[in-house]
Each structure stands twice: as C-alpha cells, then as structure tokens.
Amino acid sequence: MSKYAILHPATLLGKELRERLGARPAFAERDPLLLTTDEEEVGNLTDVAGAAAFVGRWQEGELDTSELAFFCGTAKETREVLKHRPSATTAVVLAPDAEAGSGRTVVAGVNSVALKPGSVFLSPHPAVILLAHLLQPLRAFGVEEAVATVIQPASMHGEPGLQELFEDTRRIYTMGGRKKTPVFGQQLAFNLLPARHEPDLLAAQLGEVLAGEPPVALEIIQGGILHSVSASLWVRMANDPGGPALRKALGRHPHLMLSDNPKLLGPIDASGETEILVGNVRRDAGPAGGTWIWAVMDNLTRGGVINALEIAEAVLEPPAPPN
Numbered sequence: 001m002s003k004y005a006i007l008h009p010a011t012l013l014g015k016e017l018r019e020r021l022g023a024r025p026a027f028a029e030r031d032p033l034l035l036t037t038d039e040e041e042v043g044n045l046t047d048v049a050g051a052a053a054f055v056g057r058w059q060e061g062e063l064d065t066s067e068l069a070f071f072c073g074t075a076k077e078t079r080e081v082l083k084h085r086p087s088a089t090t091a092v093v094l095a096p097d098a099e100a101g102s103g104r105t106v107v108a109g110v111n112s113v114a115l116k117p118g119s120v121f122l123s124p125h126p127a128v129i130l131l132a133h134l135l136q137p138l139r140a141f142g143v144e145e146a147v148a149t150v151i152q153p154a155s156m157h158g159e160p161g162l163q164e165l166f167e168d169t170r171r172i173y174t175m176g177g178r179k180k181t182p183v184f185g186q187q188l189a190f191n192l193l194p195a196r197h198e199p200d201l202l203a204a205q206l207g208e209v210l211a212g213e214p215p216v217a218l219e220i221i222q223g224g225i226l227h228s229v230s231a232s233l234w235v236r237m238a239n240d241p242g243g244p245a246l247r248k249a250l251g252r253h254p255h256l257m258l259s260d261n262p263k264l265l266g267p268i269d270a271s272g273e274t275e276i277l278v279g280n281v282r283r284d285a286g287p288a289g290g291t292w293i294w295a296v297m298d299n300l301t302r303g304g305v306i307n308a309l310e311i312a313e314a315v316l317e318p319p320a321p322p323n
Contacts, residue, residue, distance in 0.1 A: 022049025
C-alpha cells in the first residue's frame, strides 16, 4: 500500500488535516506516516481520521516510501526537511510564513490545472487564497485596480499565538499591566497591530496565482481574534455591472457563499466553514468609483487544509481528459 506523510502533525494545521483525511477518498487506500523534528513530539500517540498513529522522528530517508508529503510546520522546520525530499515525493507546504521560491503557489480551483507529481507546491497564506477566489469571478468584468486589507487572527501563529491572546485577556481582566510579549510584541487582546507577514510577498504570490492580472495593493493587519481571516476588497472594473449582478457572479463561484445577513457578517461566522462567506457588496460613492466587497474565511479549513488537500488530490487523481 502506498504512503503519504504528514510532517509536524501536532500543529493547528496538522490537527485539522488529520481530522479531515477520513472524508477524502483519495487517501482511503494510503497509509499515513507521521513525522516530526521536535524531540518532544517523537513517540506521541495520536490519530489520523480516527485511527491510532504514532509520531516518528524524521531523519534522512524517511520519505523514500511516500508518494506525497504534507508540511504543516513553520517555514524553518519545512526548509530543513525539504532539502532531503526524494525527487519522486510530491510536497504540499502549508507554512503561512513560507519564503518566496518555496514552491509553486497554488490556489485550488484557480490555478491548479496540470499539477505535476514530484513537485513542491505551496498552499499560501490565507489572504492569498481568499483574495484569489474573490477576484477570479470578477476578472470577466475587466478589473483595472484592486486594493485589499486583510485582518488575520491569532491562530495564524499556531497554539503559541492563541495562548498569548488568552493570557492578554486574562491579564486585562485581573488589572495586570501591559508588557512585551514573545509572539506579538505587545498586547493583542482588544487591539490591532501590523502583521509580521510581508504584504508585498503575499501580493506577489497572489499575482502568481492570478497570472499577474489584476495587480493588487495589499495590507495585512494582525487582529485580536481567535480564528478566521476577514477581507475588505475595493475593486474598480472597466465593465462594472453593479452590486446585485456582482453578488450573483460571486455566488456562482464554487467556493464562495453569499451570506444571508451580509450587514452583520463577521469572522466568527466563518469558523469551521469550508467555504468563503461574502457579505456586503456596495458601490463606492467617491470620485474613483469602484466597489467594496467584504468577505470572511476560516484560515484552517478553506484557507489552509482544504486547499492543501485539493492540491494533493489533483496530483494523486488528476481529472480524466475530455473525450
């Protein structure tokens, strides 16, 4: 039986991936191999899709029998293992902080055609995934300019980010003073900060996915929320059909879902959802014209693991050629 590997399965993305594999037919006849470079995790008993599994120590040669490997650790941890990847093993990298050149940036359903086995694919930062899906159906209207602000949650920094946000909140309610913190630098609870992810790098990844059209000016903000990313997107189109027609165009996209209550849509509504929720779509009354679009997406599901799984499935089970 063929194998697939999960590197660093104890991260938030690793946990989400292990839970969702049971519902993916492409992996039903493949054995999982759990590996880590963290000595504290070696030998731990965990599970994959409800079945017990041990976490082994990664060492050179461990991936020789795996046709596919998911990398769920940090960019640094991923880089260390990727240097020893067998050429026949397809790698899907989920590290949101992955550097340029880590692999071909892919958003499933946007630029996932003709994926070649044995390559390295990057499932990018959730901001790239969210904006790629929002912009894809709008390109038919001739997008001339796009500006986006994305607010990311504490879970983008894994368990340490969530724990620091909890500690911030506890300190506020116990009247503790503000102090410098290891993950975010200062208090994040009830606050906003500039994100440490480089927006120009993410804009370049988005350009790679969309083949350079349209160029997007991007800002990333770190929010004091637990899960889900939020995006405020402004677009100016040569053939703007108006708000109702735009909402219909967005609603036809397979990974976008129109909110029933768009004026009250927030990131909490996307938690656990597998698709992107689209809220208000309104015309900009300013002289430049344009349209504002508000959307939210779970960073661990559609913005992380589901995108990575769909990349892997496109490699393992490519669609049959048309007759």
